[in-house]
Amino acid sequence: MTQEEALDWIAELFEEPREKITPETDRKAIPAWDSLGVLTLMAALDEKFNIILSDKDVRGMEKVADLLQILRRNGKPT
């Protein structure tokens, strides 16, 4: 998965316009990425990539770049 594909996926997941989503986009700028959105994200990561987020992962996610980093760390090159 390229970084562009990953950003497409994140935009679709949180129902945001694609142009709004960059690695620097802050989580707070994405309304759907609230505490309920974290569950949606966790389910999507598990379903699509078999990635189960740790407590540290969840606490450490502040920007889209942090999510890209998690994908990279789990062998999904972005």
Place this chain on the structure above:
Amino acid sequence: MAVTFTVSPIIRGVTSCVPPRVVDNLEEAGEFQSEEVGKVVKLAGVRRRHLASERECSSDLCLAAARDVLQSLEWNPASIDALIMVTQTPDYFLPSTCCVIHRALGLSDKCAAFDVGLGCSGYPYGLCVASMMLQSHGFRRALLLHGETPTRFSHSSDRAVALLFGDAGSATALEAASSRTDRKWWFSLHTDGSGGDDLILPGGGFRDRFPQDARKHYVFMNGANVFSFTIKRVLPLIEDTLRAAGLTKEEIDYYIFHQSNQFIIRHLLRKAGVPEAKVPLTIGEFGSAGGPSVPLTITRGNLLRPPDRSLTLLLLGYGVGLSWGSALVDLPPAAVVNHVILPENCTVTGRG
């Protein structure tokens, strides 16, 4: 523990009981904005919940359920050899809630009675203990009670739990098989205490009996961690149980999930490759009632019951502890399955 089995006892009846007060999350949003409530209702699937009053306890819900099942089966209370009460919302620290119910039901002094302090995983654990007792000599009839009132320890401003929980009790009447049988029930029981802080009621026990911070009297849940735990543990639980029993996914009539959250359950069944038709949901009408949501889903999940054979049920409990377990059991066609609303004046104290 690996998967284990017992000689199959017979489920003669299951009755669930809920308090009469119903709250519609969309109509009574409490401290939350309606948009926020809408999102929670859509995701978690909880539309309505039954809430216990300050005078209604798990014991009362289980007492009403027990009375119903005994009456339906025409069982003399004196014939009950064992009473097992599974709860984390007891009436008192002491005596055990089983003793309170023992008195209210008028059971015999020859009846063994004890509490099991487990929550979401409590029904598979309780069935395992009951079936082990029934396969030994001397115990013929057992009542397994499982009740929780989580709304009484959830704070009205805590979005993680306030719109989620409902209250329920249940009674399951079990009897030892009357002749030698090769039928088995299978169980897989697990614990990971390292996740204990992820779902905890920190105050009021003897570790912190009179906390200064009033919030400690209410439950705390780290929803993300509990979700991670569920994803990680429930699928292997299903696979291990089926493998040990030599059954395929298709041979299970119904998978009865602890009704934790509709979104999580649907995610799990997609991952497991289990069709939605085999997974009854009651969370929409009753909320998440903890472990008793499993027997509640047996009674209220619209299970299709053929008249000529038992249903094969895989019961799944997972949550607080962290603790998780499965029970692969059969529900005979003759088993009485009922649901009651807690009647007025039906309390263990005899007062409404």
